Amino acid sequence: MTQQITATRRGFLATVSAGLGAFTLGFPIHEADAQLAATTPEINAWVVIKPDNTIVIRIARSEMGQGTLTGLAQLVAEELNADWSKVTTEYPTPGQNLARNRVWGDFSTGGSRGIRESNEYVRKGGAAARMMLVQAAAAAWNVPVAECRAVNSTVMHSATRRTATYGSLAAAAARLTPPTDVPLRDPKDWSIAGKPLPRLDTVDKTNGKQVYGIDLKMPGMLNAAIRDCPVFGGKVKSFNAAAAMARPGVKKVVRVGETAVAVVAEHWWQAHKALDALAIQWDEGPNAGVSSATIAAMLNEGLTAEAAFVGNSNGDAKDALAKSSRKVEATYGFPFQNHATMEPMNATAVWRPERCEVWCPTQNGEASLAAAAEAAGLRPQQCEVHKVHLGGGFGRRGWQDFVRQAVTIAKEMPGTPIKLLWSREEDMLHGRYHPVTACKLTAGLDAAGNLEALHIRISGQSIIAGIAPQMLQGGMDSRVFQGLAKGGNEFTFGYGVPHLLIDHAMRNPPVPPGFWRGVNLNQNAVYIECFIDELAHAAGKDALEFRRAMLRGAPKQLAVLNAVAEKGNWGKPAPAGHHRGLAAIMGYGSYVAACAEVSVSRAGELKVHKITAATDPGHAVNPQQIAAQIEGSFAYGLTALMHGEITIKGGRVEQENFDTYPIMRMDEMPAVESIVMPSGGFWGGVGEPTIAVAAPAVMNAIFRATGKRIRHLPLKQADLRHG
Amino acid sequence: MxxxxxxxxxxxxxxxxxxxxxxxxxxxxxxxxxxxxxxxxxxxxxxxxxxxxxxxxxxxxxxxxxxxxxxxxxxxLAPNGNHPLQQAWVALDVPQCGYCQSGMLMAAAALLKDKPRPTEAEIRETVTNICRCGTYNRVVAGIQRASGQTGARG
The missing domain is CATH 3.10.20.30 (Beta-grasp domain)
Incomplete structure (x- = not known):
């Protein structure tokens, strides 16, 4: 993909020429619409068909590696009866969505929602376009609509042996009134959706042509580097602007809000180096004394605190536990994690008194637009955001801090495009971290070794309290209970326990939390699935049978558990020195399970050989991409298990790069066997759910290998020597 | 300069x-x-x-x-982006976000130049690049395929 950007009277016009055609970035809205109307008949908001039969499918959600772009295109193309080889995609802009009354719905890309929450309206977009194309052909031929068929981008009338391509019908179809009754195909009849088709965006990712936010080039563009106060809640006290200005290539020094200073230079490296010359003095503020130890003490207090928000309960767990003759108790913990997307945060902005435009990799284009407008001091209608491919998201790019910064800097240099790029260090120190929690689990077993009563006390951070306290319900954050919730169709606790209490003592340390792939399902799956394993062991029962007995009310969770047990050879002899562990949970509307196979040397060296994974997402739009998501989620989840830990000292993050925040590499990656088993009737997510079962399955296998229960991540802290 | x-x-x-x-x-x-x-x-x-x-x-x-x-x-790396590794990457849909893949491909190409038919263990030890999306197993399969060894989609 080559990118040319030319200055125009009105602003910037960016033409990105892709293999099959051209799409436009950077038009003012009305100009963009005029351009579209002139060259490319839009059948409806989702489908554009060019005279050469190229089909452009509009994708509102962001592509960040998870394959949503291809999956959503498959859903539209399926109903459109499109020739898949002619399909291309484009992102409508948030500004266009605003101007067109949100015709593309929600742009937000997180929570594994991309496909499951937009499948119906995008399929209707494809189906309506097909109906209009057929209607246009029928009208042109003066035959009944019912006698015409649409096949592979062509409308046919068998009786008269007439055919017309979608490209030739598009202009007429676009003038028709859209149908109101748009039936959708039964997924069992799918021929494009549901198939393991290759992604649409692979080739440019193998030859360096894929343009990410970091790669944008514009005439006259300058580059900015930034340093924000490393202590959370601290501010800039003073800095030496003159020293930075004296460095090669430096054009400007900009104070960004109360907490940061940026340097603008010809090249990014020059700006980055000049940051040191600023010799910024910080007012470290009220949190300078916060450390991992003070946070641990805060969480520890919450484990036994009287007051807590109840997320799930039945029976009388406290009473039953008080009377129980056999109690089992354990305390677990899950540390802060950073997203560490491979492409650090960045945004490019150009500000003028009447208009501001931003180009950025974002998981939420509409939130980027709102942030840009706010920072620009303009109305959203005067701003535009152009989404650029993301070099990873995992939840981090739902935040708009980098957009606000880029616009704030650009505002100081009207008319000059400014590309702000964070260094890796900045990215590590200013994450939106996976929340820190601890968990105390107390169980009562009856005489037969059945789980009679269970109290799960979670103590720790609430993401919602940190980012959107107005969304708390009476002070409670229900999202804390992901995977442990009572009912609902997203995060249901599957086990039947006669006396159950799951509650949360909210303790919020001054470290900014965020949604990190899998979110609260990660630690909750560790807590419940490792503890269930402990209980099975205490009861002298097989870990699979113990779970099965309690999953009678959760047949889909039982089905995925059974699938991994069978394929993972649970209960059968393992290779010498190999041991297995299980985990299963429901999250993001899907049912997932894993069977891990590990070995641990006597010296304590862990090798995860294989994970057999199963997911039932209801419908599988692209099974090979779901398999890729399962593998990828395991790499992310096992990185947290083995290495990942953000620690705090002096109110700031201690890890500044990959040398101190190690990421799993190829030599540690296990073989993954994926079982994609859609049972139909519901739509679950696929990007996140499976991440949650990787760590507990491995931890349970480690116990069988070593006799040691690991209750705190990461494993690098644990002594696994045995025997 | x-x-x-x-x-x-x-x-x-x-x-x-x-x-x-x-x-x-x-x-x-x-x-x-x-x-x-x-x-x-x-x-x-x-x-x-x-x-x-x-x-x-x-x-x-x-x-x-x-x-x-x-x-x-x-x-x-290759005229027209048709290095055997690039072809294998497309055939197996190796990239996810794709950001690390230029580096992955260059590391893999250097490995194959040194060792035209590396074992899986050699691949995993030699290519130490980080991928946050977790494409590792497909990278291994891609290298095996490009080196004429079986590389099933993985």
Whole structure:
């Protein structure tokens, strides 16, 4: 993909020429619409068909590696009866969505929602376009609509042996009134959706042509580097602007809000180096004394605190536990994690008194637009955001801090495009971290070794309290209970326990939390699935049978558990020195399970050989991409298990790069066997759910290998020597 | 100024001598296929070839290279992007977000030049680049396929 950007009277016009055609970035809205109307008949908001039969499918959600772009295109193309080889995609802009009354719905890309929450309206977009194309052909031929068929981008009338391509019908179809009754195909009849088709965006990712936010080039563009106060809640006290200005290539020094200073230079490296010359003095503020130890003490207090928000309960767990003759108790913990997307945060902005435009990799284009407008001091209608491919998201790019910064800097240099790029260090120190929690689990077993009563006390951070306290319900954050919730169709606790209490003592340390792939399902799956394993062991029962007995009310969770047990050879002899562990949970509307196979040397060296994974997402739009998501989620989840830990000292993050925040590499990656088993009737997510079962399955296998229960991540802290 | 032989052509690049090769490639030569990931030679997103060997370009200044050294970036790996590895990557849909893949491909290409038929263990030990999306198993399969060994989609 080559990118040319030319200055125009009105602003910037960016033409990105892709293999099959051209799409436009950077038009003012009305100009963009005029351009579209002139060259490319839009059948409806989702489908554009060019005279050469190229089909452009509009994708509102962001592509960040998870394959949503291809999956959503498959859903539209399926109903459109499109020739898949002619399909291309484009992102409508948030500004266009605003101007067109949100015709593309929600742009937000997180929570594994991309496909499951937009499948119906995008399929209707494809189906309506097909109906209009057929209607246009029928009208042109003066035959009944019912006698015409649409096949592979062509409308046919068998009786008269007439055919017309979608490209030739598009202009007429676009003038028709859209149908109101748009039936959708039964997924069992799918021929494009549901198939393991290759992604649409692979080739440019193998030859360096894929343009990410970091790669944008514009005439006259300058580059900015930034340093924000490393202590959370601290501010800039003073800095030496003159020293930075004296460095090669430096054009400007900009104070960004109360907490940061940026340097603008010809090249990014020059700006980055000049940051040191600023010799910024910080007012470290009220949190300078916060450390991992003070946070641990805060969480520890919450484990036994009287007051807590109840997320799930039945029976009388406290009473039953008080009377129980056999109690089992354990305390677990899950540390802060950073997203560490491979492409650090960045945004490019150009500000003028009447208009501001931003180009950025974002998981939420509409939130980027709102942030840009706010920072620009303009109305959203005067701003535009152009989404650029993301070099990873995992939840981090739902935040708009980098957009606000880029616009704030650009505002100081009207008319000059400014590309702000964070260094890796900045990215590590200013994450939106996976929340820190601890968990105390107390169980009562009856005489037969059945789980009679269970109290799960979670103590720790609430993401919602940190980012959107107005969304708390009476002070409670229900999202804390992901995977442990009572009912609902997203995060249901599957086990039947006669006396159950799951509650949360909210303790919020001054470290900014965020949604990190899998979110609260990660630690909750560790807590419940490792503890269930402990209980099975205490009861002298097989870990699979113990779970099965309690999953009678959760047949889909039982089905995925059974699938991994069978394929993972649970209960059968393992290779010498190999041991297995299980985990299963429901999250993001899907049912997932894993069977891990590990070995641990006597010296304590862990090798995860294989994970057999199963997911039932209801419908599988692209099974090979779901398999890729399962593998990828395991790499992310096992990185947290083995290495990942953000620690705090002096109110700031201690890890500044990959040398101190190690990421799993190829030599540690296990073989993954994926079982994609859609049972139909519901739509679950696929990007996140499976991440949650990787760590507990491995931890349970480690116990069988070593006799040691690991209750705190990461494993690098644990002594696994045995025997 | 730096005079560098990049992808078979000598470039006069207007950069300060302490500029890492990565930034000279990206900002002065306009070759943005090579990525910045860490700046400390940890992640491998910036991997290029220097006289055929894989080098992490983010941590070495341009002043340490001479015009005689042949630097190859992802853009110059193969004419038309048809290196056997690139073909295997497309056949197996290896990339997810794709950001690390230029570096992955350059590291893999250097490995195959050294060792045309590496074992799986050799691949996993030699290619130490970081991928946050977790494409590792498909990268292994891609290298095996490109080296004429079976590489099932993985």
């Amino acid at each position: 730096a005079k560098l032989n990049i992808n078979g052509r000598v470039h006069d690049l207007k950069v300060d001598g302490d500029t890492p090769l990565l930034w000279a490639l990206r900002e002065a030569a306009g070759l943005t296929g090579t990525k910045y990931g860490c700046g400390v030679a940890q992640c491998g997103a910036c991997t290029v070839h220097v006289d055929g060997a894989a080098v992490r370009s983010c941590a070495t200044p341009v002043s340490s290279f001479t015009e005689a050294q042949k630097i190859v970036t992802i853009e110059g």
